[in-house]
Structures are given as C-alpha cells and as structure tokens.
Amino acid sequence: MRGRKVQNICHPGVVESQEGNMVLVRIESRSSCGNCQAKSYCGMVESEGRIIEVKSGRSEDFSPGQQVDIMLDTSLGYRALFLGYILPFLIMVSGLFLMHLISGDEALSALTAILLIVPYYYLLYRNRGSLRERFRFYIKPGSKSS
Amino acid sequence: MNELFNEITLFSVVSLGAIGGVAAIILFMVAQKFRVIEDPRIDIVEGLLPGANCGGCGLAGCRALAEAIVKDESLEGFNCPPGGSDVMQQIAEAMGWEAGEQTPMVAVLRCNGTREFAPPKVQYDSAMTCTFAHSLFSGEGGCPFGCLGCGDCVRACDFDAMYMDPESGLPVILDEKCVACGACVKACPRDIIEMRKKGKKNRRIFVSCINREKGGVARKNCKVACIGCGRCVKECRFEAITMENNLAYIDYNKCTLCRKCAPVCPTNAIHELNFPVRKKKPADTDKQEKNV
Amino acid sequence: MEYIIIIIGAVFVNNIVLAQFLGICPYLGVSAKVPTSVGMSGAVMFVMTLATLVTFLIFNYILVPLNIEYLQTISYILVVASLVQMVEIILKKVSPALYQALGIFLPLIVTNCAILGVTILAVREDYGFNLLEAVVFAIGNALGFALTIIIFAGIREHLDLVDVPKGMRGAPAALVVAGILALAFMGFANLV
Amino acid sequence: MKVLTVSGSPHFHADHSVSRIMYGVVFSLIPAMLVSFYFFGLAAILVTLTAVVSCMAFEFLIQKYLIRGPMTIFDGSAIITGVLLAFNVPANLPLGIVVIGAAVAIGMGKMTFGGLGKNPFNPALVGRVFLMISFPVQMTTYPEPSAFSTRLADAVTGPTPLTFLKGGVDQGEKVSELMPQIPDYANMMLGNMGGSVGEVSALAIILGGLYMLARRIISWHIPVSYLGTAAILSAIFWMVNPEVYPDPLFHLMAGGLMLGAIYMATDYATSPMSKTGMIIFGIGCGLLTVIIRLFGAYPEGVAFSILIMNAFVPLINRGFKPKRFGEEIKNG
Amino acid sequence: MVLTLIIVAAAASFTLATVYNLTKEPIERSREAARQEAIGMVLPAFDRLVSKKLMPPSGSDSLEFNLAFDNGNLIGVAVSTYTGMGYSGVIRAMVGLTPDGEIIDVVHLEHAETPGLGDKIEKGKSDWSDQFRGFDPSEQALRVRQDGGDIDAITAATITARAYCDAIERAYLTFEANKQEIINKEEE
Amino acid sequence: MGQLQNFSKGFIRENPVLVLLLGLCPALGVTTSAFNGLGMGLATTFVLVSSNIVVSLIKNLIPAKVRIPSFIVVIASFVTITQLVMEAYLPALFDSLGLFIPLIVVNCLVMGRAEAFASKNDTFSAIIDGLGMGLGFAFALTLLGGLREILGAGEFFGLSLFPGDGMLVFVLAPGAFIGLGYLVALNNIVKKKLDKTA
C-alpha cells in the first residue's frame, strides 16, 4: 500500500530474453555526447551496453524487445560504487603511501599499489555469490519520460 | 641517414610496440567480451527517422523504433507519425522491403462547446490545467464531458500543431502540422481528442461531441451537443454510425464521406471538414463554417 | 602540508573544470541527477589515480631513460584507454552483480580528456612532482572534478524544475552556470 | 448574483504579495542609503540611481524582446538588485561600469534563468564579482568618506580598513600597529570609513535587518549563523595570533559582511528553504568569508563566499529537508 | 589481431621517430634562437658567450649565467632567473647586468600571470619593465613602492610586480655573490 | 548528400562546438584570442583530415576488433607530429596552446569522424568531411576567441580596437564559459532561422 520510501535509480533498457524467473535486459550506456556520431566510441566505453539479469516474479509479463525500466536502490548504487571504485582506490593509495614509507622507492611503491588491487579483486571474486544476492534489481514496463 | 634513423627510432619502435602490444591484448579481450553485434542497419534506419524522439510510435524514441524495425525485419505494425509514409517508404527502399501502406491520421477535437454554444455559467479561477479543472468541477459551461479549455493538449503538442483560440475557448488543431503523435490524446483528461483517418483530400466527418447524458440534459448546457436522437444513424446507408449511451459515433473506416448525416443533425453536432460549401444551405450552416 | 596544499590547489584554486577546462563534456553531459554524478566522481577518482600511477612509471622508467618523451601522448592514450577498459573487464569477471549495479548507477564511465590531461600535467616539469605528489595531485583533481559535477548536478536539478527560457535551456544555461561558478571560485585565488 | 467563481481550496489568501515583500526590503534599505548619501554624497546617489534605473531597464528590455514574458519590473526585485549592486561598488565608480554591472546582474544573473526566483546565483553579487574581476582597478579605488560630501568622481581615495590591514599584514606589519591608523569602531559602526557605497554603516544595516525580521521578511537563521560563524572563526585565529589576525569585531564591521549576511545571503531565490539548510548555508558563508579574507588574494570575501554557497543551495535543499511530520515516532 | 596492432604501433612509432629526428634540430634551434634573442635584448652587442650555472643564495634551482664578451672584455651578463612568488605559476625572466651589477634591461621569458593584469611585465604589453633599465640595485631598492622600494607597481597587480622584483633581485644577488668568480672568468 | 553539403554542414547546422558540443575543453581552454582559436582549430583540422585519410586508406587492412585502438594510434601519431612540427616552427603558438595539443587525441570529434565517417567512405569524401568538420571547429574557436579578445582586451587578432583594457573577465576562465554559453544560445537561434527558411 505505502509508497516506497527508498529512492531508486532508474535506467531504461530493452528486454533481451526471458527464462524462468530471470529477465535479461540490455541497457545502453548513454554517453554524455548523446547526439555525437562517435556515440559510444567516444571515451572508448563499450557501446552496446550491458546485460543485466533481473529476477522477477512476473518475468512472464516481459517479452523480448520490450522497453523496460530497471531500477536499483540508490543506496545500493552507492554501495556498488564503494566496492567497485572507492575501496580499491583507498587500498591502492594507502598501499602506495605505506610502501613508500617503508621502502622509499618510487617504482616499487607504485608497483605495489597497482598490484595490491589484485588480491582485492580476488576477494571480490570469492564473494561474488553474496554480492549477487545483495544487488537486486527491479523491473517495470518502460515509460517515455525516463 | 644516421640523422634520421638512430637509437631513438629503435627505442621508439620497441617500446611503443610493446605498449601497443599490451594495449592490443587488453583491447582484444574487450572486443571479445563486449563484441559489438549491433546491426549497422539500425543506424541507417535511425538516420532516416526524423529524430524528434516524440514517442508517437509507442517506443522510447527514434533509436528504439529503428532497433525494433531492424529486429523484426519488417515495417509491419510500425508507424512513425511525424515522418509519415514518406519516411516509411524511404526505410523500405533502404532495406529493400515492401512498405506497408499507412493510413495518415490526424487529431480531431470532438467538442464544439465554444463560449457561444455552451456559455460559461461560472468562472474558473485555479491552476490552468485541465487535469485539475476536471477533478474540481464539471466545467465553466457545465458540460461534464466538454472541453475545459485550459490547454493541457496544447502544451503536450511538441509540433506546434495546436493553439488555444481565445475567442471560442477551445483548442484548434492545425492539420498540416499535426503528425498524429497522439500526445494530446493522452494529455486530455476528458478523452475529447481522437485520432482519426485524415481522409481523402483531408475530408472528415465526425460527431463533435462526446456527451453521454440524456438529450435534454446535454442540450441544457450546450446548444450543439449530440442529443442522441438517432436521426443520423437512420440516415447513414453504410452503417457507419452507431449510437451508444445517447451518443452517436461515426466509424471512420466505414464512413464514405457521403455527407448525408450532417444536415439531419438537429443540433449541428456533426462536423464536416474541408468539404466544398454546400450549395443549398440547410438551416444554420454558418455555424459549421466556424468549425472549419 | 605539502600534500594538503596540492589538494587545495587542485580542488579550489586551479579547479580542473572551472580553471583548467578539462572534462567539460562529462560536466555538461552527465545526467542531471546528483547520485549519478557522485558515482561518476568515484569512478574518476579510482581511474585517475590508477592511470597516474601507471603513466608515471612509464614516463619515468621508460620514456625518460630512453629519451623518447615525445612518445608521451601516444603511449599515454593507449595506456589510459586500455586501463579504463581493463577495470571494466575485471569488474565484470570478478563480480557480475557489482558490474551490473554500476552499469545502472553510472551512465558512462570515464572520459579520457580529464584523465589524460591530469596524467600529462602530473609529470610536468615546473611542478616537479615526485610519485606521491603526482598521485595526490591526481586525487586532488578528481576531488575538484567531483565537487564541480556534484554542485552542478544539484543546480541542474533545480534548473530542470524552473523552466529556463527556451533559448537558454540545456547547454547554454549550463555554460553560464559554469561561468558564474568560475567567477565565484576566483575568490579562492592565491589561497595557496 | 453574478457569475460564481469556482476555484480549488483554500478560498482565503494571506495578505502577502511578492511586491509587498520586495518593497519592504527596499524600505529597510533606506537607512543604509541615507548613510551612504551622507558620507559619499552626490556620487553615491548617482551610482545608486544609475544602478536601479539600468537594472529595471535591462529587465524590461529582456522581458519584452527576448523572453517575451509578462512585465515584471515593478515587482520590486530589480530595484533591490539595483540598490544592492550599487551598495557593493565604490561610490566613485564610473557610471558606465555601473551600467555594465547592472546588465550582467540582470541579464546574466537573473534573466538567463528565466527571471525572478529561478536564478541559482544572487544577481547583484554576480554583477559585483563580474565587475570586480573585469575592472579591478576601478573596483578597488574607494573614496574617503566625508560628511555631506558633494564631490563627484575625483574624491580623495583611500583604502578600506580591510585592504589597509591586509596590505599591512602582508608586509609583515603588526595588527596592533595598524589598528590605530584605521577608523575606530564607533566610526566603523556609523559608517565613517572607506568602502563600497552601502556597506559602510553596520548600524544602519542592522536597523534595516531588524525591520525585516519584525515584518518576517527574513528569518534570523542565515544572518545569525553567518555572522556567528565568522565571529567565532575569526576569534579563533585572533586568539592564536592577534598580531596577524584582527579581532572578530573588526571582521564583523569592516567590509561588506553585515550587508552580505543581512541582505544578500538572505535572498530567497538563492538561499536554502529549510531552517537547518539556512543554518548550514550561513555557516558555510561564514567559514569561506573568513578564509578568503585571511588567506586569499582578496581582502574581502563576502561576495565570493555567498556566490559559492549559492552553488551549494540545491544540494543543501536536497540534503536538509524540513522535519517531516511523523518522521520519528516520539510517543510519550 | 594483436600482431596487427603491434604492427600499427610500430609503424606509427617509426614514423614518429622519423618526424622527431627531423624536427629535433629545428626545435633546438628555435629554443636556442629564443634564448639568444632574449640575451640580445638585455645585452649590448657581443662576440662571445660563455654559459655557466650558479646556485643563488636563496632558491631551489640554479641560474644560468651567460657571460658576454666583446673583444675578450666582459661587457655584461645575461642571467636567466625565476621566481615562485608570481600570481600564478613560475615567472622566468632574462636579466642583463653590467659587470658592475647595474641592470641593463630585463625581458620576461615565461609566465602565467593574468592577461590584462600581470602580463604587463611583458615588454610588448606595456612599458612597465622599462623602469629597470639602468637601475642600480646597489643604490636603489629592488622592491615596489608599497614595500618601501623604488619600483612602481603595476596597478592592481602588485603581486606580479613584487614577484618580478624578486626574480631580478635573485639574479642580482647571485651575481653579487659570485662576482669574483665571474670576473675571474674574464681573465681566463 | 552532396559533397558541398558534407563540407558546409559543420559551420552552423552541425557545428561540432556550437551544436554537437564536442571538444569543448580546447574550445574553452585556448580561445583567449582569435589567433589562438584559429591556431587550435587548424591544428585540429590537420589531425582530422590526415587521420581521416589514413583511416579511409587502411580501413580494409584492419580487423574489426582492433579497429578502435588502431585508429587511436593513427590519431595519436598525427597529434604528436603536429606537436613536434609546431614546437619547431611555431614555438609561440605551441606555448600558448600548451596541454590542449596532446588533448586533440581525445577530442571526440576526431575519433568520431574517423569511426563514423572515414572508416566507411572513400578517401576523397573523408577528406571533405574532415575539412568541413575541422573548419567548422576552427570557425567556432575563432569566433569564441575573437569574442573574448574583443571584449576582454579590446583587440582583434592583436589589433587594438579601442583604447583601454576591456573586461578582463573575458580573457579569464569565467569569460570562456559565459562567452561560449551565449554563443551556443545564439547559434540555436540562427539554426532555427535557417531551418525555417529551408
């Protein structure tokens, strides 16, 4: 009954396929220069977008080709941001400064800093299951406005 | 010679080759993982579309339509109202398909409750939005079906195809600009605007009223309301007119534009657009001319 | 202290967008939503730092010793472009869920202009930065970028609601806002 | 019985209107205006008049020919912008520059965004900062105050207390040695010091502020938090080293702090909506003002800090919402 | 695929190396020309130039001293000096000194001061820097008037003016500190 | 679309700066004077045309998957060549354009034309396209540079127009944004007028 209190981020996409209670949705990375011929090549971001898997109890309501909106809690978005970028950033920088403090060697500390994110990513990899559980998406039929 | 090709050349070639190699491997992997399988035809189709992103096709923008068309490999069921059949024809040519014949449509206003015919009984003094006015009261003229005149439809039109006539208090649709995107239809809280076939030579006949009240009641608020007398239904030989809830409706697919029905309507609720002037004027054609 | 001065300098005095004119495209283009601009900022922070580390190494340990500094542009662009992609790929492999969430959160990842600009500036002679200073410089610039785009996303949300006159809507208003913002930021002149 | 009017509820409306509020502000500015006329004479009157007239003229022209909107020049907001712009420039500023300032304030600061209430930045300050940066020489040459002055542009010029002190401290001189050379606090309070047209008299400005508070045109939150923060921060520095950093009282009365805190930080369109937001805004302005004054290149930081905080207003509005009914369940 | 890119990169770098080698000379030459021009502007005609680096009494970098000889006589020294006190960024200037330490002329080499304000130190933009001609730092104070010196500041750009004085003074002080050595040079 | 149209569209209707809003960083960064704007515009045009030529020549030799990185390398090479040649023969301009020359490499305009046009068309069309777009870019930059120079310094291409200094703000960062903002608005109006007459 009650309105959602959480804030959502919305992103339009197109249903790619639908199996079981899983809907695969392709979202476009809408780059800044929307009307540029270079489109997605600019900035060298992949162009065709990504496939998002959405679990939905009403997956049969969605058919391939349909325009939908994918939604995600803003707070989850921030969490993803933290795990994806901020935390490795912090690890990298603190590794850099620590190593520099210890060894005083620039090349060594730089390499350490860069390599430190490898174990971080490994940890992420080990936890991918629980992350999958946590990052849930909602789906709804698309609207023109968004 | 040494001037041009020295160890700098060597270092350059080697190091950049190495960097390039590493980059290549990474980018190669990228290409593998995120292969671009986008059909180049989508771009072509998109290029042909007008780019108004109006949503008239029912999809989220021109690109979406282009994708859908290419995906279906056919134009069946797709329609770009702003572009019209011209664009569809072009796409068909570009793709080497047959273009499906499109019926050009246009928006019509099914209310003639001008200040003259449905004089205002009260004065509205709130936000100029039909949606709110509709929720507040039946309207200045008292007709609970008629146009409220706050112009939600006009604001919804992206193509400058509508304007509010200050005289009549009704919106006016400019046929030549209307691309049948349907935005106004959605905007009107009273469903007054209908998308109809443009018709031969732009000619259209329709009942310009959607009042479903009983005749007397409807007539009390508006002189040109459809009173549900049924004369037009009897007059039409093509069974194009139906009567439901005291309201006549002309089916544009059946109507042959024979013009028989209009003169018999006692309230002049039936509109003829873009016809030549009748030779023998029935009682009050002057009113009809206003509507053209 | 040194580091703090570098950061204050990069964030306020020589703001990357408002004074150095780098990363204008994302400034104008990134969606007018505050959360998105925060996301963008985080991604830029990570990538900018990483790129600075890598290019610093390449510059000081390959290009300088071999006397081929002139290959800076071409090698940097290759490095920056592939780094950005690599982060993406790794993230996708490592945690698809995370990757997907970020895909919804961020409309675009990183624009190279700002990254490339900062990596080139970080090894500029007259700054004479050592590695740590270069990294702090990169972080400062990322923060400066974050500050401006988040402020601007806020203003944009406001402008979206108030019906800016037709001719000024969109980019023109955004640029004028940037201009006034740059005017205001001149107040920080000579702060460090 | 005439035709009935149908409108949504409520059917009562409070006795406010935009122009009443705006003219209230204009009225409250009169004391400061009189003080400026007293000390800077005809020049101040001319500058004020020019600014007001050109602000109204530019608003008229832009509404009429560019935006084609309704006539708004008599709602009083352009008058305020004009007066405050004039109050923020030296009395001997060439009138041509005043007109440019008015054009920028109204054209760029206000009408670019659609006019009253839509602008994210304070128009008068946009005008002032634009002039400050475009015409640094003219904008930093201040006439000396003199009672019933009738002189025009060629008045004796002198530094404002802020420039004087900053210049001195930058040269390594001590605050205690510099202080005796500037007007004493009583004179500063009354406005007998060098400075922009309307900023000199703290007393007159406070008077106007009290009037606006009494009429509930503004609330206390922004001025108090702004002045309070500035006072506290400058007091901390002063306690650390009184020879380099002047005392808080000096900061409060010198320069445009009072004018800024009471008239310009409170501008509705460019300040936060909620009470907490206003306090955050005031604190931000206070911090920035003191930092710029003490460490920046400019002796005065009020205009810059308010403009910078203006930029944060949408974020503040987003982050500090009014307390909602039923938010925390307090049962007892 | 990888190979293609390596080849492309190699081909590109090969071309670049060639262009680099081709332009190396002209770049050197244009740099040298700029230096010569600056020296020429601050010194009278000379026939021989000897360069040497000297550390200033204060400052992190050494200064380049160009001793100019005419007929074997030291006729002046062109000092490439710098200051970090500018409004934005480092200011570099070439200062010409007579063997007595009097300033012949000053010309800026590089600065990032505000156009319209600080850039008045450029000779083409204003004649402000002409006041250094014939200035004798041993008798007059190389400081702006506001600071009790004998140099008129640039209106509204005191900082730049102050910085410029600092740069010149650095050159002068270094010159004074190493005067002996420089004079000795003459004797070599 | 005729070649002429291909060439001319870059000036108003599809002006890369004023309409497509591409490459704004250099557009803002270097336009302190009309001359700098023109210089930057021409440098970009050179890179654009040369890389368009090379791309259209080698388009068939490059496998699709490494197309983008190869194009990057090609573009970066031309940028470096520009850099070197400029430093050698136009040292003053080189100094004032500074960082923005290497940044041509990330100018979406260059990459965009290479990818969207040159890689699909013959060499001649690619040259025309590059020239059109590049000169449109140069046009916008010169316009903005001129505007800023006139308002900010009272000069145009170094020629003094009126005595005095002008409004300093226009040579500084804020002036760049403000000038471009109103130019874009103006161009919108002009474009609308053109569309109406068309």
Added chain:
Amino acid sequence: MHQLKTFVIGGVHPPEKKLAEKQPIVRLDPPKTVSILLSQHLGAPAVPVVAKGDKVLAGQIIARGESFISANIHSSVSGTVAKVDGVPDTSGYRKQAIIINVEGDEWAEGVDRDEAFVRDCQMSPEEIVSRVKDCGVVGLGGATFPSHVKLKVPKGKKAEYLIINGVECEPCLTADHRLMLEKGNEIMAGISIQMKALGVGRAIIGIENNKPDAINNLSEIAREYEGIEVQPLKVKYPQGAEKQLIKAVVGREVPSGKLPIEVGCVVHNVGTAFAVYEAVQKNKPLVERVVTVSGDSVRKPSNFMVRIGTPVSELIEAAGGLPEDTSKVVNGGPMMGKALNDISVPVTKGTSGILAFPGSESRRPAEQNCIRCARCLTVCPMGLEPYLLSALAEKQRFEDCEMERIMDCMECGSCLYICPSGKPLLDYIRVGKNRVGIMIRERSH
C-alpha cells in the same frame, strides 16, 4: 504565562471571521423536495432499497451501505420517492440520488424524537457499533468516514485515547461551536458511549482557545464524567486535522501513511459524538445536521439544523439571501471547502457550512514566479515542501512526487494560503496525489 498546547510543525492563522458564533442553532422545516445522494460518505455508494413511487417516512432506510466501508442512508423526510436519478453534486457531476417529494413530517417507527436527555447507555460495545452502523452515522468532521468502522479497534491494536475534535479550526464555521454550547450533555453522553465501544478509559476534547464559552461549558459537564477532560488549544490552523490534533493533545505523531490507531488514538468530531448519542440513545439515524451559513456576503449569518438533502439555495434564503455582488459560494470551510458552481445542490452528511463571499474576496491573487521564499514549507503542517511537490507535479514527475511524500499532504491549503506569488500549489499537488495514488494502486495489484 503557560503556553497553550498546539501542534509543532507549521500552521497558519487565517482571519477567524466567526460571524455566526452567537447565533443559536435554528431548526429549519423540511423543504418541498429533497435529493439524497447515494454517496455522501467515504467509500462505496449505498445501494437504494426504494424505488420510484414508494412512500417513505423520515428516518426510514432508503439505501444500504453494503461494502465494508460504506454507510446506510435514511430518508430525512416523509413523502414519495419521485425518482432515483443523477443530480449534480457539489462539483457539477451527476451522481445518483433519491429524490423525494415531501409530504408532511412523519417519522419512522422506533425513532425517539423526545428531546429529553438520556445519559446512560446499557448496550454492549458490539450493539453500539451495530446501532451506529444501522443509523448510517459517518464522521461529521469533514471526511464523512463511516463511524462504525472507526469504533471497531482492529485486531492487534489497542486504543488508549478517544480524542474528540471540537477544534473547528476553519474560519467562519461555527456549527461545532454552537453544538458544544447547546448540546453539551448529549455530546458528553455520546463520548462516553464511544468510549465504551472502543474500550478506552480516557477521552480528551480538544477545543481551540477562541471558544472559551464552549471550553467552559464542556469542562463543567465533564466533571460529571470519569475519564473525559477538555483540553484548550492555541488557535492555529489546521489544528482540527486528525494528526495535528493528536500531536497537540497527546504529543504523539502518527507515522506517515498510518492511521491514528497506530499511536493508540481514535479521533471523532463533536458532531459525530452527538450523532452517536442520537443513534444509540434515541435510535435516530443521521438525517439532519448543523450547517453554518456565513461569510461576508451572507446577510444573516446563522446556524441551522437541516435535513439532509435540502437544497443549499434554501439555506441561503433562510439566511437572508445573497447580495448581487456575491461571487463565490463555498461548501465547507474557506480553507478546505469546495466552491459550488450551482447553489441548487443538496446538503449532505458532510456539509458543515455554506459560505458566500463577494467578488473582492473570491479571486485568487495573480500568479507569479515562485520566489522561493520558503513560506509554504514553513507553514506546511506535514513538513512537506509544497513548492517542490507542485513543481514536480506540474512537470509530471510523479515518481519524484511520491519520493517526496506527496501522499502525506492532507490538502489543508496552508501552503496556497500563504504563498505570496499566488502559485496554485495545492492544485498541482492534488493532480500529483491523484496520479501517485493511481500508480500505487497499480503497483499493489
């Protein structure tokens, strides 16, 4: 001085204009015909149980509320059913109504029309509730929510306080005020009946300080009742709104989107208490109510006891008719009432007042740009940001409206009252609420 209790966030103080304050309630005779709408209450319309031509008596049931939230409707007069047809309601749309031609004034059997006061009630709580339901009692405070529903405490919840709403915070209206003066005993008895039904030990009557006579009168009577007390309140609109009243009286805040029972309170209007008394002690269905006729255009501001279904025009006649310059007639209070486009509409159970204003007072101020003065947000008693909600709704950004809690708005009108730029804030907020409501409903099924 001791600060009077009131609610904390927001609120305005419109001119009170209680013109009919001193006018005793006058009972009006039944008119010639009445039109009794089938939907006079919140919830589903009642279903008619009579047909054209039927003879009916006053107090006889003529339509039955069949769904869970609905209410019975009784004839307010005796006579013949002329037809069951659409008649324009207050907004001009036709709604089904039973139209009765009045013949005499005979009452149905079982209705006790004796005025004598009966204090004690012997019924069990269940019996009370079912009697209230049978008699078609609905909330008379404005929302016309069926009272029997509110008298049943939902499972798992517990009511601690019955709060009686005698605030009458709307300007002009004096119906509750007069009722409290003239029917104090009956109201008190009604309250104790309601307390019994709800099983609560305490009832608090909240009355604003501008009605000292009512406060005195009820305090006097309350001494004879255990657990009932009178709480004087500071004058502030919209104190009468349920959540604000609870906050003012017991200091609890009903969470967003929740009902008062969440914090152990049930709120009833004094008129409802009186109606409950009449239903339970006198078996008299809700067929008449007190209506204030007032406003600057009314010649004789009065309080009338009228039969439901009487045309508004008759009330106005009884109050001396309307002067020529009248240009707005409002059904309800000036802050929440509905402007009528036709004065022939019938009185319903929810009609608390009929106000008429001259032209000078009935026009809205001209609309200007929002100057972001924050007045609307300062006065919003729900702590919302009306300027934002309205702008979002105008831009059709309904999802954002929902996020900004548009559904918390109770349409009190404080924001639109205070706005200096004459922004039609509430109009757009209503559009937004409407659409968000649809969105929420679509989502939940």
